[in-house]
Amino acid sequence: MPDDKVVVLGLISSKTTDLEPVEQVVARINEAARFFPREQLALSTQCGFASVSVGANLITEDTQEAKLHLVADIAHEVWG
16 A cells, blocks of 8 residues: 555444454454554444445444444544
């Protein structure tokens, strides 16, 4: 990847109701950092929650919010 690019890691599933373990996500970020500078990495959900509105994905608003908080919490932990 060019030095002026950011790689966004979609490590939080928007399709399941389970929250990913923090340690597992951090370990995957650390693995990615072996190949690309941590300062140029970012964390996100794997995709958006749009499929919820068409009934294809039955994740509640509370779970969606919890997953977004998880992304923010892990990002603060890793990139603080």
